[in-house]
Structure formats: structure tokens, C-alpha cells
Amino acid sequence: MKFDEINLDYRIILGIIEPGAKVLDLGCGNGELLFLLAREKNAKVQGIELDEAAIYKCVEKGLSVFHSDIDSGLTEYPDKSFDYVILNQTLQQVKKIDFVLQEALRVGEKVVVGFPNFAFFKARCQLFFKGKSPLTPSLPFRWYDSPNVRFLSISDFKSYCSTRGLRILRAYYLGKKKRVNFWPNLFALNAIFVLSQ
Amino acid sequence: MNKEKSLGTVETHYFTFAEPPHELILQSGQKIGPVTLAYEAYGALNKEKSNAILVLHALSGDAHAAGRHQQTGDLGWWDSMIGPGKALDTQKYFILCSNVLGGCKGSTGPAAINPKTAKPYALSFPIISIADMVKAQKALIDHLGIKKLLCVIGGSMGGMEVLQWVASYPKSIQSAIPIATCLKHSPQQIAFSEVGRQAVMADPAWDEGNYYGKAKPEKGLAVARMIGHITYMSDKSMEEKFSRKLKTKDHRFKFTADFEVEGYLHYRGDNFVKRFDANSYLYITKAMDYFDLSGGKFLHKGENESLRFLVIAFKSDWLYPLYQSQEIVRQLKLSGLDATYCEINSSYGHDAFLLEIEEQTRLVKHFLNKSFYGYDVVRGYEI
Secondary structure (H helix, E strand, O other): OOHHHOOHHHHHHHHHOOOOOEEEEEOOOOOHHHHHHHHHHOOEEEEEEOOHHHHHHHHHOOOOEEEOOHHHOOOOOOOOOEEEEEEEOOHHHOOOHHHHHHHHHHHEEEEEEEEEOOOOHHHHHHHHHHOOOOOEOOEOOOOOOOOOOOOOOHHHHHHHHHHHOOEEEEEEEEOOOOEOOOOHHHHOOEEEEEEEO | OOOOOOOOEEOOEEEEEOOOOOOEEOOOOOEEOOEEEEEEEEOOOOOOOOOEEEEEOOOOOOOOOOOEEOOOOOEOOOOOOEEOOOOEEOOOOEEEEEOOOOOOOOOOOOOOEEOOOOEEOHHHOOOOOHHHHHHHHHHHHHHOOOOOEOEEEEEOHHHHHHHHHHHHOHHHEOEEEEEOOOOEOOHHHHHHHHHHHHHHHOOHHHHHHOOOOOOOOHHHHHHHHHHHHHHHOOHHHHHHHOOOOEOOOOOOOOOOOOEHHHHHHHHHHHHHHHHOOHHHHHHHHHHHHHOEOOOOOOOOOOOOOOOEEEEEEEOOOOOOOHHHHHHHHHHHHHOOOEEEEEEEOOOOHHHHHHHOHHHHHHHHHHHHHHHHHOOHHHHHOOO
16 A cells, blocks of 8 residues: 555554554554554554454454453553554544543553544534534444544544643644645544643 | 365374483472373474474363374364464464373373382372473473474463463463463362362262272263363353253153253263373362462563463353453553453353364464564555
8 A cells, every 4th residue: 555545644643653662552443553553663563442353353464452442441551651642533432531541641651642523614514504413524423323422623622631731742633635724623524633741 | 264174194292201310390399200291293393493383282181182183083172273274374383282291191190100109190199280281391392492482372271371381481482372261260260170179089989099990980070070061161152052952852850861951961071081080180170270370470570571472262251251361461461561362252151262263263373473474474464
């Protein structure tokens, strides 16, 4: 796969992680991102994933992964055992947000959080004009089959970070194919934040 | 994957060591020698001797892990996992499996002749531990000139031996696959072991272990095995396999085996006594109960940094419940070791490690591939 064929969020995260970094991916799915980080960045990677079928896919890629629920915590890991903890497209499915983010910030020097922006203008239009739950490229699920339990916007997340005293080191706003810089809370489909304590 | 391919005919080899005065010193402080280990070997050892995998059997297993045995014609206990193109691919790897010390299938155990008395050891056989079994296996590996095993793999008691290898000889192994196992037996597991032992010892034919050359304590050992089999299955797997089906048309209103499940347990019990020594059962179950690598005895700092782990557990296994495998994983995380953990969704209970072949194959095959070829595997993969 050529670099520009890789998903935009993966490309951005590949740009964030330094070569050789120790990375923990919470909710790593089939392990595509970890695989890329291992191959392109020589990162020392570890995943945590709840879905059994996804575990097999990770192992096929030569990745190390723990079959576990991220809501149950990372208690076994000593403080700062990773350079980065990644929660990419996972946060919206987490029940204990405070706890999981605190734990991620405890075991990782930095935390990369990627999530879909609920305040994307098309989502707003669907709600306002049609009176229906939004369906967008980053929120593709209908109300009855969505794995998401959290619906947050970029502004929501920023105010959360400020009330919890989390430092936003960098923020990236993503459109369908490239980054969005103008009014991201209205025009970005996804956001990626790099946080520290 | 070509599942039809089999190893063909295999034979048992024997390795005798620890001849007096160089006896094997056991964990209890007692000595034993000479010691013989029965073992089988499949595939070819490469020039660098870097492709050897040691397979470790469970309580009632033996060295015959795969292929058809030359004498008996029986298939090995893990034939579905070991062979050309299988999870433990004999075209790539050199696979070894030996009968444990204390066993009764060719290795030195209580049924063996004590050279000092020219009679079977019986209860004069020293109490052995999982660490002693592993020590004997290490002697075999040394004898074969293998400095570092690519992998040690086993389920149940075999998994305990895997963990013991990590604790005793971390520098002699590259990777470890403990399956459906624990760092120590819980009181529930010890309780089941003890009921099994009491069943053997309550049989008058047991005669304080001195039954060799006479009638064997078959009734007692069969009951022990029946109890064992119940603990190896799950409520669901028993329902699926037997439900309340009857062996005959109607209830016979007698204390005979009316239900299929009863018939099955009788069959399993009767079969077991033909192939297993009752004293070995006592010794090996005791070794499992004594096994305890909790409290910092499992991993030693600075000795296992490059060791890779694949830990496998089964959701319906109530004899070795998930929390026991999770405890192993917890220790690995605390030590920051490279590890993978999978809870396979099986309804077979503890027996799943012998039955869930497809899932285990997917995990083990790729894990070994990575252990053997390293990062090249990752580089070559296309997503």
C-alpha cells in the first residue's frame, strides 16, 4: 500500500509518533495502525482489543495484543511505561471516559485521541432540517446499530480538557481527504488531539 | 493449511541419564537416578539448532503427541496441531515431546524398577514437582545439543511446565505458549485432585501402592478419572453431548448406567485404567497441587527481556478459569514483556485446548512465525 492510500488519520498519527517509540493502542481493532507504526516507524507496539476475531488479525500481522476491555483499566502497567498511548476512534465507545483517559495519561507520556466530530455541519443539518440522528462518513451508524455511546464535538472535547486540566499539545482536524483548518468544529469530520498531563 | 497431511509412523526414543553417583537432585532435596525419559521427535533439527519446539503434555498425556505410533497404531494426543502444514509445522520446526518424570509411559515413575531393590519403586518413589519434571526435560534438551528452544508450549499441566521453564531456564527459551493453565492451583483445583487421589487410595487393591504384579486399583483410578472428566467439560458441552439421553429405551429402575453421560464416564474410566498407573496419578496430581509460581517466583528481572509470550484461555473453562490466565498476563504486563493474550470463545470447558484446533492454529502458527523469522514477517505483510 502506498503512503497516500493510507487513511488520513493513520498518516497523521504516523507523523506524530517518533521512530522507535513505545506505543500502546487501546482498541487497536485489526491492528492496521500498529502494523504501520511497527513497519514505518520501527515502533515497539502493543495493542488491547476486546473483539476475538480482531485478535486473530493482529496476531497474523505479527503484533502483540491483549484480549481485554479497556474500561477495566491499565492497572498492571507501571507509570509512563509507554511513550504514546493511542485511543483512535475508540473514545466514543468508552464508558468510563475520565478513568480511561486518566489511566492512559498515567501509563503514557503522551496520549493521542482521535474521534468523530458530532458537530460537523452535515450532522447539524440532518438534525436541524430533517430532525434525524446524523449519518456522516465519520458517524456512519444508525441509532440502532451504533457501537458509539458518546457523542462529542471538537468544542466539547476542548472544554473537557480544560476542565480536567489536560494539556493539548497539538490538534489536527480532518476532512475526508485532507486536513481542515477553517472552523474545524463545523467543517472537520474527525479530530486528533495529542495530550499530556 | 493442509489438515489431511499427517506425520505418518512415529516411534518412541529413550534417554537415560543421572546415573549414580550423579543422580538428579529433586526440589524436595531427595535424589533419583538413573532417570529415563521416553520421548518422540518430529521434523528435522536445523544446522543452527534454532528450530526446536518442546511440547509439554497434560496430566494423562504422554510422549506420543503426533503421528501414528509404530507399535500401537494410535494417533498422538495433539495430532491435529502437529504435522506438516499444521500449527506446529514439522516442515519448519523440530518438535519434541517427552513423557514427564513420574509418568508411566516409558519415563521413570513409581511403576519403574528401582535398581537398588530390583522391585518397582511404588511409594518409595520420591515426591516430584513440576520443577523436577522440567529439570529432567532440560537434561534431554542439553543431551540433544539444543542451547535455546524456539518455543515451549503446552496446556493444563503442560502449561504449568511452560511457566516453570520460564522461571527455571529463561535464557534457554525464546518464546512460551501457556494454554489453559495457572501460576498455582486454587483450593477448588486441589480439592478435585484430592478427591481423585482418595478414590485411588480407598480402593483395597491399591494396598499402599504395592499392587504391582497383582490386581490393580482399577475401580479407584476409574472413579478418579470420571471426576476428572466432569471437570474437563462444561455444563453446556455436557448438555450438547449427552443431554438426558438414555442408553436404553426406558428407565430401568436400577442402579445401572441408564443415562448416556453415565455410560460415557464409565467408558472413559475403564479406558484410562488400561493405560495409566494409579501411583503415577497420585504423584503427578500432587506435583500439580504443589506447583506455585505466584509471589515473584515466575519472572526474574533482567533474565527474560527478549522472551515472547502467547497466553491462551477458554471462556467456558471453569477448572482453570480465565482469572488464572489473566493473572499470568498481569505479571507479564508488570514486567513489560512482549505478550499476546486471547480468550477463545469455546463451550468445551477445559478440554478445549485439545479440541479448539482452528482457533489455536491461527494464533500459534503466526506467533511462531514471528518468533522464528522476527520482524521480517511484519515487513513482508501487506494490509
